[in-house]
Amino acid sequence: MKAQNQSKGSKRFTVRDSTKNWKISAFPVAFYTPETAFGFGGLGIGTFRLKDETFDTRPSSIQLGISYTTKNQFLLYAPFDFYKDDEKWRLEGELGFYNYFYNFFGVGIDSKEEDEETYEVTFPRARVALLRELFPRFFAGLAYEFDAFYNLKVEESGILEASDVPGKRDGTVSNLGVVAVYDTRDHIFFPTKGVYIQGKLFSSSKIFGSSFGYVKYELDSRYYQKVGKKQVVAANLFLGSSTEGTPFYDLYYLGSKRTRGINNRRFQDNTELSLALEYRFPIAGRFGGAVFGSTGTVASDLGKNS
Incomplete structure (x- = not known):
């Protein structure tokens, strides 16, 4: 070496x-x-x-x-x-291929648990963002999102088949946008201190090869603080919103990693506001545990969040 x-x-x-x-x-x-x-x-x-x-x-x-x-x-x-x-330069993203089932309860905070159904969809995925450090720990740059949904299978006579949500006949999501990140975490995978704040603004258009036309933005803020020798307190505040025309599989939802403990996609809509808190502690050797709690809501637009 x-x-x-x-x-x-x-x-x-x-x-x-x-x-x-x-x-x-x-x-x-x-x-x-x-x-x-x-x-x-x-x-x-x-x-x-x-x-x-x-x-x-x-x-x-x-x-x-x-x-x-x-x-x-x-x-x-x-x-x-x-x-x-x-x-000074940072390239991040994800490549993937999925054949997966997702929950669908309808759209909105008033959706009913008894209406639960699943749909199957296959899609390749690409996420990429190229960022440049403009100030210490502050990055900004361009980003791109791609999902090509096909072979969508929904339940016959179900609420998804009867609804008029965009995207229920397959489609391609192709979004171009800008990203800004402020990152002071001490570790990528297991941070014990620091903050991570990420803002995104994306536009989906047929010009980019998308089947849909909409705009969305996100603000994802995370905080980590070491307490004691090996315990860590973590917090995550998230706000995301999109305009009319967003396909139902790109809507914001509760039940993600941000709001664990809620049935996946139990509530989904154009806007999400959520807060999660977590306490991490060692148990023995490489084993550790976590106690967490979260709350959140969804709405058709930002002004209706409460």
Whole structure:
């Protein structure tokens, strides 16, 4: 492994050949949800530093996850983060392919639990954002989202088939937008302190190859604070809103990772406002636990959130 000490003003730092700087971890994955039944698979994470990057630079990473469920669902996803030029440039995103079931209860905060049904859809996914550091820890740049939904299967005579929501006959989501990020976290995967604030503004148009025309924006803020030696308190405040014409599979919803403990997509609409709190603590060795709570609401537009 090649190493070279160089001076940068009065500061000395080490540069390594990143091709020999890989760290790879692999984990089994097992889960159960009402719509998927049992699922199993694996997740691999590779971290490294690009060539000529210092050890002060946050490591780049590539993940690869594969899951299969007892209802013949398939998930393949590969999130990635690359850091270059002492973190002045940041490339992040995800590539994936999904054949999956999702819940549908209707649209709006007044949807009824007894109306629950599922729909099946297949789609490739691409997410990519190229960001440049403009100020210390503050990044801004362009982003793109792509989902090509096809082979959509809904329940006969169900509420989704009877509804007039955009997208129930398949369609392509192709969104171009801008992203701004302020990130002071001490670690990408397991932060113990710092904040992460991300703002997004996207436009979907036939000019970009989309089947739909709408605009959406998001504000995702997260806070991490270490308490004691190994305990961490985390908080997440999220606001997202989109205009009329948003396909139902791109609506905001409660029951995501932000609002755990709620049936997936139990409430969905054009706007979401949610808050989650979590207390993380060690148990023994590599095992840890978490206590969490969340609350949120959805509405047809921002002015109706309460």
